Amino acid sequence: MLRMTKLIDGGLHAEVLTEDTRRRAESFFRRHARKPRLDVILVGDNPASASYVRTKTKMAAEASIDGRLHRMQDEVSPGDLLRVLRSLNEDPNVDGILVQLPLPSDLDPQMVIEVIDPAKDVDAFHPINVGRLFTVNKVDPTVLLVPCTPLGCLLLLRSVIPPAGLTGKSAVVVGRSNIVGSPMARLLTNANCTVTIAHSKTLDLPGLCRTADIVVAAVGRPEFIRGGWIKEGAIILDVGINRVPTPDGKGKIVGDVATAEAIGRAAFLTPVPGGVGRMTVACLLHNTVTAAEMRMKGKSP
Ligand SMILES: NC(=O)c1ccc[n+]([C@@H]2O[C@H](COP(=O)([O-])OP(=O)(O)OC[C@H]3O[C@@H](n4cnc5c(N)ncnc54)[C@H](OP(=O)(O)O)[C@@H]3O)[C@@H](O)[C@H]2O)c1
Numbered sequence: 357m358l359r360m361t362k363l364i365d366g367g368l369h370a371e372v373l374t375e376d377t378r379r380r381a382e383s384f385f386r387r388h389a390r391k392p393r394l395d396v397i398l399v400g401d402n403p404a405s406a407s408y409v410r411t412k413t414k415m416a417a418e419a420s421i422d423g424r425l426h427r428m429q430d431e432v433s434p435g436d437l438l439r440v441l442r443s444l445n446e447d448p449n450v451d452g453i454l455v456q457l458p459l460p461s462d463l464d465p466q467m468v469i470e471v472i473d474p475a476k477d478v479d480a481f482h483p484i485n486v487g488r489l490f491t492v493n494k495v496d497p498t499v500l501l502v503p504c505t506p507l508g509c510l511l512l513l514r515s516v517i518p519p520a521g522l523t524g525k526s527a528v529v530v531g532r533s534n535i536v537g538s539p540m541a542r543l544l545t546n547a548n549c550t551v552t553i554a555h556s557k558t559l560d561l562p563g564l565c566r567t568a569d570i571v572v573a574a575v576g577r578p579e580f581i582r583g584g585w586i587k588e589g590a591i592i593l594d595v596g597i598n599r600v601p602t603p604d605g606k607g608k609i610v611g612d613v614a615t616a617e618a619i620g621r622a623a624f625l626t627p628v629p630g631g632v633g634r635m636t637v638a639c640l641l642h643n644t645v646t647a648a649e650m651r652m653k654g655k656s657p
Contacts, residue, residue: 359588361619364512366631370638373511374419377638380645381420384652392648393422394452394478394641395444399437399463400430405456412454412637419641430460437463438471445473451648452478454640457535475656477501478643481534489539495546499650501643506540508635509572509593509626510547516591516624523548528565530554530581530612531574536595540572561585573612583617591624595632 381392394416398409409425416423426440437455444450453476459465469477474484480501488500497507513522527549531537537553544551549570554561565571565585571592573581578598586592596612611628618625626632650656 359620359623361622362516362624364516364624364626364631366508366512366626366634369512369515370508370634373635373638373642374415377421377641377645378419380649384645384648385420388652390449391420391422392451392645393424393449394454394644395424395426395450397426397428397437397440397453397455399428399432399456400460402458405458409456412640415637416641416644419645421641421644432463434463434467437468441468441471445471445476450476451651452476452640452644454479474501475651476647478640478647479503480539480643486534486539490542495543497639497642498646499655501647502543502639503535503539504639504643505536505574505595505632505636506543507639507642508632509540509595510543511639512593512626512632512635513570513591519547525549525569526567527551527570527572528554528568529572529574530558530561530565531572531576531595533574536574537572540574544570544572571613575612577612578610579612579614581613581618583614583619583621586618586621588621589623590621592618592622592626593632594626594628596628597633 384392396409396412398405413423413425444453453472455468457465469481472482474482477485480503485501489502492500527544529537529541532553532555541551541553554564562585566587568587569590571590574595576596578600592613594611594613598610599607600610602608609629
């Protein structure tokens with residue numbers, strides 16, 4: 357029998373979180389006579405990256421955050437990029453630093469990430485912040501920098517199931533990247549789910565997914581997770597952003613889950629677009645204010 361599938365409105369939850377961030381940013385302004393500041397660095401002219409950073413700086417303004425964009429040429433030398441990062445690290449008025457990924461192939465992203473001051477690392481990719489996420493007993497995103505996309509997924513999950521309801525649930529995270537899959541698995545483990553991380557070498561992924569109460573799809577393959585892989589009543593968080601061709605030549609964005617097939621099986625599903633992606637930017641702004649507050653209190657997040 358087909359069940360009702362509820363789509364989780366990422367836009368709505370992102371608005372609520374951004375409103376909360378705006379209130380925190382305004383309170384910060386009253387106490388410190390300046391707005392929390394986020395500096396975003398874009399290297400090169402990748403159109404998708406340019407569009408993401410525009411969204412980030414526009415949304416920053418809506419949250420009363422001073423968002424600044426630094427554009428650098430594709431062929432910028434590692435030395436010049438590191439000099440800019442070090443000067444932002446030293447600037448007391450800069451609270452958050454983000455280098456938009458991917459970088460041109462001759463720049464080592466890990467080396468760049470490790471130059472950013474962990475206290476200003478609002479993407480939370482620095483090994484210090486990764487280490488903290490994996491070692492704290494309680495993940496509290498108001499005092500800890502948590503990678504934005506997994507944090508957004510967790511908040512969306514909590515919007516449909518209370519924290520106690522997560523205890524004992526089986527979760528499959530498809531994808532093991534440092535940006536999404538790996539921190540997502542950690543957040544779910546911390547929320548008392550029993551978590552399996554799947555990847556390209558996993559055997560019988562459809563069978564594994566069928567056992568899961570929660571599936572997080574972070575694969576980067578259009579409509580890869582089929583409806584028949586989904587346990588009835590499962591919660592599906594679709595992280596994928598994949599551009600696919602359409603007959604009119606304009607193309608469209610689809611997720612990693614075959615949404616039309618999942619509807620009628622899943623209890624809850626995040627749509628693409630309009631799901632996880634909207635929360636990612638809202639979480640970035642949340643992290644910026646957290647970083648600002650923590651630094652001003654003299655505590656590193
Ligand atoms: N909504 C947002 O805000 C947001 C943010 C970030 C990323 N994304 C999207 O999320 C997706 C994943 O991003 P990412 O950065 O995590 O990608 P990634 O670094 O390319 O990682 C993809 C993961 O998927 C796994 N995988 C690939 N093919 C597979 C297969 N056939 N079966 C099972 N697992 C497979 C890979 O396994 P191996 O490790 O074995 O290679 C890898 O762990 C992309 O579509 C990206 O655009 C969205």
